[in-house]
Amino acid sequence: MTLEDLQDLAEQERERQDQKKHRVLFCSAAGCASCGADKVSAALKAKVKEHALDKECEVIGTGCMGLCGEGPLVKVQSDDTMYRNVDVRTAEKIVESHIVNGKKVDAHVCDTNVPFFTSQTRIVLENCGRTNSESIDEYVAAEGYAGLAKALTEMQPADVIEEVRKSGLRGRGGAGYSTGLKWGIVRKAHGEQKYVVCNADEGDPGAFMDRSVLEGDPHRVLEGMAIAGYAVGAQQGYIYCRAEYPLAIERLKLAIKQAEKAGLLGNRILESQFNFRIDIRIGAGAFVCGEETALLASIEGKRGNPRPRPPFPSEKGLWGMPTVINNVETYANVAPIIRKGSDWFAGIGTEKSKGTKVFALAGNIRNTGLIEVPMGIPLRTIIFDIGGGTPDGTEFKAAQTGGPSGGCIPADQLDLPVDYESLMKVGSIMGSGGLIVMDSTSRMVEVAKFFMQFCMDESCGKCIPCRVGTRHIYGLLDKISKKKATQDDMVLLEELCMMVKETSLCGLGQSAPNPVLSTLRFFRHEYEQLLQPVETFEGEPGIVVDFEK
Amino acid sequence: MAVKTLTINGEQYSAQEGESVLSVCRQNKIPIPTLCHLEGLSTVGACRLCLVQIEGIPKLLPACTTKVEEGMVITTSNQKLDKYRRMIVALLASEGNHVCAVCVANNHCELQDLAYEVGLVRVRYPYLFPKKSLDATHKEYVMDHNRCVLCTRCVRVCDEVEGAHVWDVAGRGIDCEIVTGLDYSWGSSQTCTECGKCVMVCPTGALFEKGVTVSEMEKKKDFLKYIITARQKREWVAFTNE
Numbered sequence: 001m002t003l004e005d006l007q008d009l010a011e012q013e014r015e016r017q018d019q020k021k022h023r024v025l026f027c028s029a030a031g032c033a034s035c036g037a038d039k040v041s042a043a044l045k046a047k048v049k050e051h052a053l054d055k056e057c058e059v060i061g062t063g064c065m066g067l068c069g070e071g072p073l074v075k076v077q078s079d080d081t082m083y084r085n086v087d088v089r090t091a092e093k094i095v096e097s098h099i100v101n102g103k104k105v106d107a108h109v110c111d112t113n114v115p116f117f118t119s120q121t122r123i124v125l126e127n128c129g130r131t132n133s134e135s136i137d138e139y140v141a142a143e144g145y146a147g148l149a150k151a152l153t154e155m156q157p158a159d160v161i162e163e164v165r166k167s168g169l170r171g172r173g174g175a176g177y178s179t180g181l182k183w184g185i186v187r188k189a190h191g192e193q194k195y196v197v198c199n200a201d202e203g204d205p206g207a208f209m210d211r212s213v214l215e216g217d218p219h220r221v222l223e224g225m226a227i228a229g230y231a232v233g234a235q236q237g238y239i240y241c242r243a244e245y246p247l248a249i250e251r252l253k254l255a256i257k258q259a260e261k262a263g264l265l266g267n268r269i270l271e272s273q274f275n276f277r278i279d280i281r282i283g284a285g286a287f288v289c290g291e292e293t294a295l296l297a298s299i300e301g302k303r304g305n306p307r308p309r310p311p312f313p314s315e316k317g318l319w320g321m322p323t324v325i326n327n328v329e330t331y332a333n334v335a336p337i338i339r340k341g342s343d344w345f346a347g348i349g350t351e352k353s354k355g356t357k358v359f360a361l362a363g364n365i366r367n368t369g370l371i372e373v374p375m376g377i378p379l380r381t382i383i384f385d386i387g388g389g390t391p392d393g394t395e396f397k398a399a400q401t402g403g404p405s406g407g408c409i410p411a412d413q414l415d416l417p418v419d420y421e422s423l424m425k426v427g428s429i430m431g432s433g434g435l436i437v438m439d440s441t442s443r444m445v446e447v448a449k450f451f452m453q454f455c456m457d458e459s460c461g462k463c464i465p466c467r468v469g470t471r472h473i474y475g476l477l478d479k480i481s482k483k484k485a486t487q488d489d490m491v492l493l494e495e496l497c498m499m500v501k502e503t504s505l506c507g508l509g510q511s512a513p514n515p516v517l518s519t520l521r522f523f524r525h526e527y528e529q530l531l532q533p534v535e536t537f538e539g540e541p542g543i544v545v546d547f548e549k
Numbered sequence: 550m551a552v553k554t555l556t557i558n559g560e561q562y563s564a565q566e567g568e569s570v571l572s573v574c575r576q577n578k579i580p581i582p583t584l585c586h587l588e589g590l591s592t593v594g595a596c597r598l599c600l601v602q603i604e605g606i607p608k609l610l611p612a613c614t615t616k617v618e619e620g621m622v623i624t625t626s627n628q629k630l631d632k633y634r635r636m637i638v639a640l641l642a643s644e645g646n647h648v649c650a651v652c653v654a655n656n657h658c659e660l661q662d663l664a665y666e667v668g669l670v671r672v673r674y675p676y677l678f679p680k681k682s683l684d685a686t687h688k689e690y691v692m693d694h695n696r697c698v699l700c701t702r703c704v705r706v707c708d709e710v711e712g713a714h715v716w717d718v719a720g721r722g723i724d725c726e727i728v729t730g731l732d733y734s735w736g737s738s739q740t741c742t743e744c745g746k747c748v749m750v751c752p753t754g755a756l757f758e759k760g761v762t763v764s765e766m767e768k769k770k771d772f773l774k775y776i777i778t779a780r781q782k783r784e785w786v787a788f789t790n791e
Binding site: 286288303305307308310456457458459460461462463464465467468469470471472475492495496499502503504505510 | 593594595596597600608609610611614615616632633636637640641643644673674675677699717718720721722723724725
C-alpha cells in the first residue's frame with residue numbers, strides 16, 4: 001500500500017458511510033457487553049433486516065461510549081441521539097420508531113448536553129463510540145495511520161522523537177517520564193536489535209482505561225507502536241496484555257491481521273524501507289508483571305521477577321537489547337501528536353503535564369464510566385461535574401487515585417489540579433488512571449487494608465522488604481481494624497511503611513505503603529479511634545519501645 | 550579499562566570501570582552486610598541488605614548491582630541504613646522457623662552472623678511460624694524449607710555453575726518456596742547431579758548433608774572461586790576456606 005492508496009481507502013470508506021442514511025452504534029466494550037449488549041445488537045440487526053433497511057442502515061459495534069454505569073448504550077449517529085439502559089425491547093423500538101418513523105424513544109434518550117460529555121476533551125478516546133472497533137477501514141477513514149504515513153514519508157526518525165519530546169507527552173503508566181526523552185535514549189543506545197513493548201498489563205483494582213482503548217480502538221495502539229519503532233530503529237514490537245482481557249486480545253489479533261494485510265505492518269510499510277511486526281504476549285495473571293523489568297522477564301519466558309534498575313530497559317531491556325516500553329495510553333497519544341503537531345498537543349494541559357488523561361470513574365459516584373479530561377482540571381470538576389457527585393447525596397470523603405500504588409485525596413483538597421506534580425505533592429500519584437470515589441460510609445483503615453492485602457498477594461517474593469514487610473503491615477492493619485492494637489503498633493506500622501517504601505526492589509514494593517501513608521496523613525484519627533489504651537489491653541503482650549534508637 | 554575515583558564514607562578510593570560498589574568496598578575492607586550475593590554467582594539485588602546511599606540519587610541502591618561511576622559519593626553506613634538493615638534481618642527472622650539451638654548450621658550460619666553484624670537483639674514483629682515442609686527424599690541431602698531465606702543462591706549455582714537448573718522459585722509473596730523441578734520431590738529429580746553445590750552455597754541450615762546433627766554442617770564455599778577461576782583464567786588455584 002502506498003500513501004495514495006491509504007488516502008483512497010479513507011475516501012472510499014467516508015463515501016460508503018455517507019451513503020448510509022443511518023448508522024446505529026452500540027457500545028461493544030466490556031462494560032456494556034457484560035450487561036447484555038450482544039442481545040441488544042442482535043435485536044437491532046434483526047429489526048433492521050425485518051424492515052429491509054440493510055442498504056441504508058448499518059448496525060456497528062464501537063468502543064466504550066463512556067457512561068458505563070448506564071449501559072448498554074446505543075447511539076444513532078445521524079442525529080447524535082444516545083440511548084441508555086437499552087434492553088431488547090427498547091432496541092426493537094429504536095429501529096421501529098426512530099429509524100423507520102424518525103420518532104425518538106424518549107424514555108431512554110440520554111441527554112448528552114451535560115458536563116459528563118461536554119467537559120471532556122477526547123484525544124485517546126476520539127474514536128471510541130464513533131467507529132467500528134473491528135474495522136481498519138473505519139479507522140483509516142477517521143485519519144487513522146495518517147500519523148504513521150506522515151512519519152514515514154515526511155520525517156526523519158530524529159524529527160519524530162523531537163516532535164514527541166516537544167509535545168511534552170509523559171508516560172501514562174504512572175511515573176510520568178518524558179516519552180520523547182525515553183525514545184531518544186533508545187535511539188542512541190547500541191544494540192543489534194531494538195524492541196518496542198506495549199505494557200497492557202493493567203491490573204489496578206477499579207481501572208479499565210487501557211482495556212477500553214484496546215477494545216475500542218486497537219489500531220491506534222498499533223500505529224503508535226509502529227511510529228515508535230520507526231523513531232528508535234526497532235523492527236519488532238510486543239504487546240504484553242493480561243489474559244483477563246480476552247476481548248482486547250481478540251480485537252488486537254484481528255487488528256494486527258488487518259494491518260498486515262493492508263501493508264501497514266510487516267515488511268516495507270507504505271512502500272518505505274521500514275519493517276515492523278507486532279506480536280502479542282499474554283500475561284498469566286500477575287500484577288507485578290506490569291512492572292517493566294518483570295514484564296520484560298515474562299516476555300522472555302522467565303518468571304516475572306523484577307530486577308534492579310539501572311540498567312534501565314532503554315539501555316538493556318528485552319534480551320539485553322535497548323527497549324522502548326510504554327503504556328497503552330501513551331502509544332494511543334502518539335499518532336495524533338504526529339498528525340496534528342506537537343504545538344497542538346502542548347496547548348492542552350498544564351505547564352508540566354501536557355495533553356489529556358483518561359480516568360476510570362468507579363466507587364461511590366453517580367456516573368461510573370470512562371472519561372478523558374485535560375490535565376490540570378480540578379479534581380472537583382471531575383468528581384462533581386463530570387462524575388455527578390456521590391449517589392443519594394451522601395457526603396464525599398476521599399478520592400483514591402493510582403490504585404494500590406497511590407493514595408487517598410481528602411475533601412479539603414478537592415480543588416487540586418489533576419497533574420503529575422500536584423498529585424505527588426499530596427502523597428498520591430497519577431497512576432494509570434483509576435479513580436475510586438469514597439463517601440462517608442467508607443472506613444479508611446479498611447481501604448488501606450484492602451490495598452495492602454492486594455500488594456501482599458501480588459508481591460513476587462524476590463526482595464525481603466516487600467515479601468515479608470507487606471505481610472506484617474497487613475497484619476498490623478488487621479490488628480488495628482479489629483481494635484486489638486495499641487499505640488506501639490502504630491509506631492511499628494509507620495516505621496515498616498517507610499522501610500518498605502525506601503528499600504524495596506521495584507515499584508510494587510516501593511509504592512505499596514502509599515495507601516497506608518496517605519490515609520495516615522489525612523485520616524489518622526480513624527486509626528487512633530480504633531486503638532486500645534495500653535493498660536486495659538489484654539491478649540498479646542504489647543511491643544516495648546525500641547531502646548536501641 | 551578506565552580507572553574511576555569515588556568517595557566512600559568520606560575517604561577516596563579508586564576502582565576499575567564496570568566494577569560494582571560492593572566489590573570496591575570488599576577490596577577496601579569496608580563492611581557491608583550481604584545475603585543473596587555470593588562471589589561467582591550472578592547478582593540479583595534481592596536481599597536489600599547492601600543498600601547504600603549515593604549523593605544525587607533519591608533512592609537507596611544495592612551496592613552489589615550498582616556500577617561505580619566517576620565522582621560517586623557513597624555512604625555505606627548511617628543511622629537510617631543501619632536501622633533498615635536491622636529491620637530486614639528481623640523480617641527474615643520472623644518469616645521462617647529459625648531455631649538456632651537445634652539447627653545443623655548453628656555457628657556456621659550466615660543469617661546468624663548477620664544478626665550479630667547488624668546488632669539485632671530483638672525481633673519486634675510477630676513470628677509468622679509458617680507451616681513448611683522438609684524434603685528428605687534425596688539420598689545424600691535434605692532441604693528444610695523452615696530455614697530457607699529465599700536468597701536463591703541454590704537456584705543460581707545449580708543453573709549457572711552446575712548447569713542443571715534443578716531448583717527454581719514457585720509461588721509468590723510470602724508463599725514463595727524453592728522447588729525441585731516442577732515441584733517434585735528432590736529424590737525423584739531426574740536432573741539433579743548430586744554435586745552438592747547448592748548445599749555448600751546455602752547460607753543457612755535449609756540445605757544440609759544427611760547424617761549431620763546440631764552445629765555440624767559447615768558450608769565450604771571456596772570451591773566456587775576455584776571453579777570460576779579455572780573456567781575464566783584456565784588456572785587451577787586452590788583456595789582455603791576463609
